[in-house]
Amino acid sequence: MSDTTSSTSEGSRPLVGIVLALCAVAFVALTSGFGQFTNLVQRPAFLLLIILLGYALYPAKNLGKAGWIVDIVLASGGTAACASIIWRSDIIATSLPFAEPLDLVLLITLLLASITLMVRMVGWAFPGFVILALAYALWGNVIPGTFGHRGVDIWFLTETLFLGDIGLWGLLTGVAATTIAPFVLFGSMILNTGGGQTFMDIAMRVSGRSPGGAAKMATVASGLFGMVSGSAVANVATTGNLTIPLMQRLGYPARLSGAVEAVASTGGQLAPPIMGAAAFVMAELVGVSYLTIVKAGVIPALLFYTSIFVILHLLAKRWQLPLVPEEDMPAWREALDLKRLLPLIAGLTALIVAVFSGRSIAFSAFIGTMVLLGVYLTLNIRGKEDLRICSKAILAGAKDAGIGFVTITVLLAGAQILVSIINLTGVGVALSSLIVDGFSSWPLLAPVVVAMACLVLGMGVPTTAAYILVASILAPAMIRIGFDPLATHLFVLYFAALSAITPPVCVAVFVASGIAKTSWFAVAKQAIRLSSAIYLLPFAFLFIPGLLGQGDTADIALSVLRAIVITCAIAMLASGRAWDQRGILTLLLWLGALGLALVPSTYAIGGAAVLSLIIVYLPDGYAGVPETSSPATKEIGK
Numbered sequence: 001m002s003d004t005t006s007s008t009s010e011g012s013r014p015l016v017g018i019v020l021a022l023c024a025v026a027f028v029a030l031t032s033g034f035g036q037f038t039n040l041v042q043r044p045a046f047l048l049l050i051i052l053l054g055y056a057l058y059p060a061k062n063l064g065k066a067g068w069i070v071d072i073v074l075a076s077g078g079t080a081a082c083a084s085i086i087w088r089s090d091i092i093a094t095s096l097p098f099a100e101p102l103d104l105v106l107l108i109t110l111l112l113a114s115i116t117l118m119v120r121m122v123g124w125a126f127p128g129f130v131i132l133a134l135a136y137a138l139w140g141n142v143i144p145g146t147f148g149h150r151g152v153d154i155w156f157l158t159e160t161l162f163l164g165d166i167g168l169w170g171l172l173t174g175v176a177a178t179t180i181a182p183f184v185l186f187g188s189m190i191l192n193t194g195g196g197q198t199f200m201d202i203a204m205r206v207s208g209r210s211p212g213g214a215a216k217m218a219t220v221a222s223g224l225f226g227m228v229s230g231s232a233v234a235n236v237a238t239t240g241n242l243t244i245p246l247m248q249r250l251g252y253p254a255r256l257s258g259a260v261e262a263v264a265s266t267g268g269q270l271a272p273p274i275m276g277a278a279a280f281v282m283a284e285l286v287g288v289s290y291l292t293i294v295k296a297g298v299i300p301a302l303l304f305y306t307s308i309f310v311i312l313h314l315l316a317k318r319w320q321l322p323l324v325p326e327e328d329m330p331a332w333r334e335a336l337d338l339k340r341l342l343p344l345i346a347g348l349t350a351l352i353v354a355v356f357s358g359r360s361i362a363f364s365a366f367i368g369t370m371v372l373l374g375v376y377l378t379l380n381i382r383g384k385e386d387l388r389i390c391s392k393a394i395l396a397g398a399k400d401a402g403i404g405f406v407t408i409t410v411l412l413a414g415a416q417i418l419v420s421i422i423n424l425t426g427v428g429v430a431l432s433s434l435i436v437d438g439f440s441s442w443p444l445l446a447p448v449v450v451a452m453a454c455l456v457l458g459m460g461v462p463t464t465a466a467y468i469l470v471a472s473i474l475a476p477a478m479i480r481i482g483f484d485p486l487a488t489h490l491f492v493l494y495f496a497a498l499s500a501i502t503p504p505v506c507v508a509v510f511v512a513s514g515i516a517k518t519s520w521f522a523v524a525k526q527a528i529r530l531s532s533a534i535y536l537l538p539f540a541f542l543f544i545p546g547l548l549g550q551g552d553t554a555d556i557a558l559s560v561l562r563a564i565v566i567t568c569a570i571a572m573l574a575s576g577r578a579w580d581q582r583g584i585l586t587l588l589l590w591l592g593a594l595g596l597a598l599v600p601s602t603y604a605i606g607g608a609a610v611l612s613l614i615i616v617y618l619p620d621g622y623a624g625v626p627e628t629s630s631p632a633t634k635e636i637g638k
Contacts, residue, residue, distance in 0.1 A: 146430050160420060173409070190372065209324060209326075210313075227268045233507050235268055240265070258513050299548065315575045348368065412464065418469055419468065450475075451491075506520070
């Protein structure tokens, strides 16, 4: 009897998940398009839906009926806590009530429900930070020295986290519910209505027949996917299942195939105009518009992918990696299929026009989604079978959006707890003062310390959560030392993203190595090789405002040219092309280009750019390596 009940409940989970995903999508669409509720209604109502959906999507494993009971209890407790805030929203907003025993019980159940979901989604790393923060708030008075505090009373902690809009219902939960969720819905609909395949086909046509074409195609496709998905891990799992086997089938070593996918997917969440979820959070934390963040992110993103393209191009020429066969190339007519392309263009155009016309981000995403779906249905429905196919695609988009809602919202709720406790205990101020006092005389060392902190705190933690964690604690210190706030936050974001490919806990590499069926450490070494210039990029735009589009046009252009030349020089060294036995001509030309790039002269930088182009596209026969030589198979993957 119990086994039958358990089996029935497990079998009903997918249906329950789809229904709840549709409810969450409807809530996001309606509140984005027709107006949002007050903070103490909108945010707990959205989290209520997310908790229910989360337990449908991420059930307890290997516990049988006991797991089902645990899920019911946790989901019910979390739901009751959110519902109580909605019910009392007017009272809480106007009178700031004192916490009662029931409030403490509801807070504990909500924390248990949220932390359990975090563990099931991302493991213990990030939830561990949340648990430690809660413990620190309650018992920080036993810690001596700078980082000790007077301790926070359990009732005051309950009032802060639960009975107001500065705790669990604060800024980050609000960003998830009102800004990020509409964009997640928009991105999911793009990918499921043919936009994803369009990305792949266009990337194949553009780069497939050039040296290293398969790797370049993977880079373009993964960058486009990652820009929409906002998650390096999800991106590797999605596009990697297509791009990694393709590269391996053409003879690319497994370690290089996995590394290309991991690095490109990591960069996607840094690429405008969407930049994943972090751009929206950054806009709130820095206090600037979303468009300001996007404009500042354009040049660094271009340099990011320029670096990857150059090193892949040089590796392909050095190792003579094969081109994508013509028979595997999609026809341009297929790549530019209007039934897939027009909805994508229409949706993106509507979104961009709405943003630039001054509409809110949420409403702009709503308009983009509605236009996308309207054009998609108009072009594709000609009969009942077409209606069935289109409905299935939209339903898949809604389910994917629901999964994205859960991932982002639960993690941002956890980040909101961290930020609230950092502010409540004053640990952020203490750590910031420690860094300022220690590095005010050595300001160049402060970014190095912050970069290392990003890489360590980002281990196993999604990029947005890692960014928020470090930005809340360490970014204020860099700003106090004198660094530009926007540049500082972008610096933190870049290193938070790079933690996904940096050992020892490099989650994007782990997923890519699993698909490539090779050692994760080998993939990680190749990923670092491909990213050699990228690790220096955040330091460059931290000290050179022109790389963030700041300053006059001439300064920006010269800064970009100089950065491109230096990026290419680093890529050449990382590819090993400079050290080829007969590549002395290439080495001399690169040294000349690098020397000219460092000269503060427009003509010198222009000459360096010309030399760089010559070297990148120099035929192997002129570089000292015969064009007909066999691949350096022994060197591939080192």
